Amino acid sequence: MTRTAVVAGVGPGLGESIARRFVAEGCRVALLARTESYIESLAADLGDAALAVPTDLTRPEEIEAAFEEVRREFGPVDVLVNHASGGAWKGARDVSLDEFERAWRVGARAGLQCSQEALDDMLGGDGDGTGSGDGDGTESGDGGTIVFTGATSSVRGRDGAAAFSSAKFAVRGLAESMAREFGPRGVHVAHVVIDGGIRPPDRAVENPEEYLDPDAIADSYWHLVEQDRSTWTLELDLRPHVEEF
Amino acid sequence: MTRTAVVAGVGPGLGESIARRFVAEGCRVALLARTESYIESLAADLGDAALAVPTDLTRPEEIEAAFEEVRREFGPVDVLVNHASGGAWKGARDVSLDEFERAWRVGARAGLQCSQEALDDMLGGDGDGTGSGDGDGTESGDGGTIVFTGATSSVRGRDGAAAFSSAKFAVRGLAESMAREFGPRGVHVAHVVIDGGIRPPDRAVENPEEYLDPDAIADSYWHLVEQDRSTWTLELDLRPHVEEF
Amino acid sequence: MTRTAVVAGVGPGLGESIARRFVAEGCRVALLARTESYIESLAADLGDAALAVPTDLTRPEEIEAAFEEVRREFGPVDVLVNHASGGAWKGARDVSLDEFERAWRVGARAGLQCSQEALDDMLGGDGDGTGSGDGDGTESGDGGTIVFTGATSSVRGRDGAAAFSSAKFAVRGLAESMAREFGPRGVHVAHVVIDGGIRPPDRAVENPEEYLDPDAIADSYWHLVEQDRSTWTLELDLRPHVEEF
Amino acid sequence: MTRTAVVAGVGPGLGESIARRFVAEGCRVALLARTESYIESLAADLGDAALAVPTDLTRPEEIEAAFEEVRREFGPVDVLVNHASGGAWKGARDVSLDEFERAWRVGARAGLQCSQEALDDMLGGDGDGTGSGDGDGTESGDGGTIVFTGATSSVRGRDGAAAFSSAKFAVRGLAESMAREFGPRGVHVAHVVIDGGIRPPDRAVENPEEYLDPDAIADSYWHLVEQDRSTWTLELDLRPHVEEF
Numbered sequence: 001m002t003r004t005a006v007v008a009g010v011g012p013g014l015g016e017s018i019a020r021r022f023v024a025e026g027c028r029v030a031l032l033a034r035t036e037s038y039i040e041s042l043a044a045d046l047g048d049a050a051l052a053v054p055t056d057l058t059r060p061e062e063i064e065a066a067f068e069e070v071r072r073e074f075g076p077v078d079v080l081v082n083h084a085s086g087g088a089w090k091g092a093r094d095v096s097l098d099e100f101e102r103a104w105r106v107g108a109r110a111g112l113q114c115s116q117e118a119l120d121d122m123l124g125g126d127g128d129g130t131g132s133g134d135g136d137g138t139e140s141g142d143g144g145t146i147v148f149t150g151a152t153s154s155v156r157g158r159d160g161a162a163a164f165s166s167a168k169f170a171v172r173g174l175a176e177s178m179a180r181e182f183g184p185r186g187v188h189v190a191h192v193v194i195d196g197g198i199r200p201p202d203r204a205v206e207n208p209e210e211y212l213d214p215d216a217i218a219d220s221y222w223h224l225v226e227q228d229r230s231t232w233t234l235e236l237d238l239r240p241h242v243e244e245f
Numbered sequence: 246m247t248r249t250a251v252v253a254g255v256g257p258g259l260g261e262s263i264a265r266r267f268v269a270e271g272c273r274v275a276l277l278a279r280t281e282s283y284i285e286s287l288a289a290d291l292g293d294a295a296l297a298v299p300t301d302l303t304r305p306e307e308i309e310a311a312f313e314e315v316r317r318e319f320g321p322v323d324v325l326v327n328h329a330s331g332g333a334w335k336g337a338r339d340v341s342l343d344e345f346e347r348a349w350r351v352g353a354r355a356g357l358q359c360s361q362e363a364l365d366d367m368l369g370g371d372g373d374g375t376g377s378g379d380g381d382g383t384e385s386g387d388g389g390t391i392v393f394t395g396a397t398s399s400v401r402g403r404d405g406a407a408a409f410s411s412a413k414f415a416v417r418g419l420a421e422s423m424a425r426e427f428g429p430r431g432v433h434v435a436h437v438v439i440d441g442g443i444r445p446p447d448r449a450v451e452n453p454e455e456y457l458d459p460d461a462i463a464d465s466y467w468h469l470v471e472q473d474r475s476t477w478t479l480e481l482d483l484r485p486h487v488e489e490f
Numbered sequence: 491m492t493r494t495a496v497v498a499g500v501g502p503g504l505g506e507s508i509a510r511r512f513v514a515e516g517c518r519v520a521l522l523a524r525t526e527s528y529i530e531s532l533a534a535d536l537g538d539a540a541l542a543v544p545t546d547l548t549r550p551e552e553i554e555a556a557f558e559e560v561r562r563e564f565g566p567v568d569v570l571v572n573h574a575s576g577g578a579w580k581g582a583r584d585v586s587l588d589e590f591e592r593a594w595r596v597g598a599r600a601g602l603q604c605s606q607e608a609l610d611d612m613l614g615g616d617g618d619g620t621g622s623g624d625g626d627g628t629e630s631g632d633g634g635t636i637v638f639t640g641a642t643s644s645v646r647g648r649d650g651a652a653a654f655s656s657a658k659f660a661v662r663g664l665a666e667s668m669a670r671e672f673g674p675r676g677v678h679v680a681h682v683v684i685d686g687g688i689r690p691p692d693r694a695v696e697n698p699e700e701y702l703d704p705d706a707i708a709d710s711y712w713h714l715v716e717q718d719r720s721t722w723t724l725e726l727d728l729r730p731h732v733e734e735f
Numbered sequence: 736m737t738r739t740a741v742v743a744g745v746g747p748g749l750g751e752s753i754a755r756r757f758v759a760e761g762c763r764v765a766l767l768a769r770t771e772s773y774i775e776s777l778a779a780d781l782g783d784a785a786l787a788v789p790t791d792l793t794r795p796e797e798i799e800a801a802f803e804e805v806r807r808e809f810g811p812v813d814v815l816v817n818h819a820s821g822g823a824w825k826g827a828r829d830v831s832l833d834e835f836e837r838a839w840r841v842g843a844r845a846g847l848q849c850s851q852e853a854l855d856d857m858l859g860g861d862g863d864g865t866g867s868g869d870g871d872g873t874e875s876g877d878g879g880t881i882v883f884t885g886a887t888s889s890v891r892g893r894d895g896a897a898a899f900s901s902a903k904f905a906v907r908g909l910a911e912s913m914a915r916e917f918g919p920r921g922v923h924v925a926h927v928v929i930d931g932g933i934r935p936p937d938r939a940v941e942n943p944e945e946y947l948d949p950d951a952i953a954d955s956y957w958h959l960v961e962q963d964r965s966t967w968t969l970e971l972d973l974r975p976h977v978e979e980f
Contacts, residue, residue, distance in 0.1 A: 092360060092364070092427070095357075097305055097357070154418075157424070159426045162419055166353055169419075171411075173398070173399075173411040175402065176401065176414075177407045180404035181407070182337070211965065212966050217966050219963070219966070220968070230944070230976070231947050231948060231951040231952050232976050235971070235972060237969055237970060238968055239967060457721050464718070465717070473709070475701065475702050475731070478728055479735075481727075482726075483721040483723055484721070485721070486676065486719040490670065550832055581916050582916060602835055602897065603832060609828050643912075647911025650912075651912060652913060652916070655909065656847075656905045658908060660843070663888070663900040663904025663905070664900065666891065667892035667897045667900040667901065670893065670894035671826050672827070
């Protein structure tokens with residue numbers, strides 16, 4: 001079975017590693033991000049299994065159009081990675097309401113909207129004409145997987161990072177709520193807490209041991225996709241072995 | 246010392262109990278809420294120590310004006326209770342982006358903005374002309390207390406309540422981040438997890454034991470205000486003794 | 491109403507502050523600890539409301555005898571503070587099995603046994619001849635409060651403190667289980683996470699702001715005892731305002 | 736590379752699935768449990784890669800002898816699964832101190848002792864004659880993996896299961912402490928929260944969807960063993976997709 005995956009918020013680093021790994025496992029992968037030149041060059045590198053869909057995740061109409069394009073090119077979505085996050089690294093007195101809102105829109109609101117689009121494919125309608133399934137067992141979809149990328153600040157509000165922490169908590173609350181709502185209906189919702197810095201793809205670092213290898217992170221994302229429905233994980237943490245935590 | 250307190254999001258039930266208790270302890274209390282008739286009647290009942298300030302907490306300019314009025318009438322703010330929350334009780338497929346955003350604005354964004362206003366009074370400027378303190382010890386404020394009202398869904402994303410859960414998580418992440426940032430600077434930030442239904446003020450219930458008494462909750466809010474700075478609580482939970490949890 | 495309280499594991503510092511505060515609130519307080527000279531001198535200082543009961547909390551027969559003496563002198567127990575903890579501060583490779591066991595016995599096993607003794611008084615029998623209540627509503631006791639003293643390591647296993655962390659987690663698991671079992675039957679079980687060093691009673695410290703004031707901690711213990719049964723707290727944390735966490 | 740694994744507390748069900756999976760991945764696997772006939776029959780079925788070592792995990796001298804035998808037959812230990820747990824399913828008033836202690840000994844104390852034995856192999860000595868490494872970089876071992884099996888009650892003390900909950904919390908505290916202590920020295924310590932019933936190997940169940948498949952659980956255990964040291968997981972949860980949680 002060829003699965004269709006969407007990585008929302010792909011960039012050099014972890015997003016790219018996830019996309020590469022999913023293609024290597026036989027998925028068709030749609031790359032959603034604002035930077036057109038980057039995702040088109042990545043898609044070209046990945047070949048026919050990849051599709052660049054330039055999307056500003058803060059704009060609902062762009063997300064809607066992106067999923068339409070994905071369905072047209074690759075069919076219904078089976079796997080979604082909500083990977084975007086943003087936010088000025090500022091304290092609660094210094095962050096503006098606009099910066100606060102933007103961090104939440106990129107992380108939580110885009111995460112909800114992308115999930116709604118994906119759930120339409122994963123659950124299908126149930127023939128009652130309401131446009132959404134109601135869990136009565138007549139849904140036509142065959143399930144799927146939605147993974148949210150979290151951070152240390154998803155579980156521990158960080159001093160000096162009010163907007164980032166609050167948005168990351170919002171994403172986690174959304175993921176937990178969705179896991180409880182859609183697990184019984186065949187959709188696996190998971191949240192990964194990445195606790196540490198990810199090794200930068202474009203420059204050497206002094207102590208590489210102190211960073212998470214993005215390809216190794218992608219192993220755990222793929223493990224989540226492959227988990228049997230009798231043993232689904234809601235949350236796992238990942239960190240370098242030398243990380244203090 | 247007469248303290249000035251702001252209860253943002255006061256209504257019959259817990260908000261009112263907090264306001265009454267704070268007045269009884271000698272505070273001047275500003276009541277912020279949208280329903281003008283209700284808060285004016287409550288203020289009239291509470292006397293000179295209370296001030297009704299009709300405010301739509303989703304409107305930044307109204308929050309700004311409200312705090313100006315509070316300062317003009319009652320002086321700088323010493324205690325803030327971020328008590329508002331909102332959100333359609335819907336699952337992640339059924340909630341609209343607008344409903345999702347509104348729940349977050351009432352809880353998290355208004356909580357941030359009210360806190361920013363209060364922090365200006367609690368921390369003061371530090372004479373460096375930047376308009377915000379920088380923690381170098383020259384701040385002129387004398388500290389204060391900010392309490393956020395949370396719920397079961399603040400710590401456990403609830404099935405079928407995506408917007409409410411996500412907004413409540415966002416508030417908790419903000420509170421934790423602020424506690425770490427402002428504790429060392431003399432502002433006590435706390436988060437109360439109310440785990441259960443609050444006894445309704447206006448009607449009898451069949452099993453009153455199953456509800457939290459809002460006056461009893463107000464005892465714990467006041468305890469947080471009174472805690473010595475050597476022993477500050479970030480989070481406590483409250484529930485009826487018969488609650489299953 | 492004069493309440494009878496037992497502080498199991500009293501010493502200079504927090505245990506003593508709790509005992510003093512409870513006496514000041516009108517309780518009769520039994521002081522259980524191994525160091526006879528210390529608790530007798532404290533009891534003499536506190537007057538008729540205090541009773542020194544020398545007890546090695548690692549010895550079940552001594553705990554049993556201690557509660558018999560408390561009942562004989564002060565009547566049935568209404569409040570219990572499980573305050574003892576112990577454990578070599580060693581890593582998992584260096585701690586011996588005996589040290590590991592001793593830390594657990596002082597914290598968790600003594601905590602269970604003291605609670606069993608107190609629950610006999612708090613719940614009473616229910617007349618079915620089995621010697622323990624079964625929650626069918628016919629129990630004769632009038633409830634009570636059991637507070638466990640926890641630490642940072644109760645919620646976060648500490649590097650280099652395997653025995654202490656494991657024992658503190660064991661205590662917290664016991665407290666949570668008991669809170670769920672006995673809350674509906676009228677016994678309030680709470681767990682306090684003390685996150686930081688307690689100000690030493692017998693010497694000056696360089697930066698007193700960095701320590702918790704034991705008298706201030708005792709305020710929160712008393713608040714727990716006084717909470718209305720409609721709003722019981724299972725867990726709260728306490729730390730100095732300058733603590734990094 | 737052929738790895739030597741020890742499964743401490745193997746039985747029909749998850750322990751056996753783990754052993755089978757590890758053998759399939761090329762490990763030599765030592766099976767430690769009290770029931771001699773069962774583990775010998777399992778070892779016979781698994782062939783030369785398996786070794787039955789009858790061991791009562793409540794007896795320190797038997798654990799010591801077991802690891803000696805494992806080393807003699809299979810060489811130094813690379814992977815340890817601390818899988819045993821025990822405990823009467825009783826409330827805090829009804830459980831005896833002996834039952835409480837036994838649950839802790841099987842889970843926490845045996846977990847510590849087996850880990851100490853395994854760490855000797857994983858870390859080696861460091862040539863300073865003290866018999867234990869000190870993390871100064873001269874240790875001779877090449878690291879390894881220690882996985883603890885947890886349960887719902889590891890993170891949520893259960894009503895009516897005081898001994899089980901307390902022992903499971905104790906195990907989790909030990910695992911967290913060890914993860915922080917030994918991660919930087921090359922040993923991956925992980926804790927798996929199994930949230931639900933495991934499908935019984937020996938009888939049909941009415942609703943198989945409600946159970947975790949032990950072979951599928953073993954997939955996640957193996958994933959933990961295989962994780963790159965730049966991305967180690969401390970904790971993950973596993974549950975059936977229909978589980979309410």
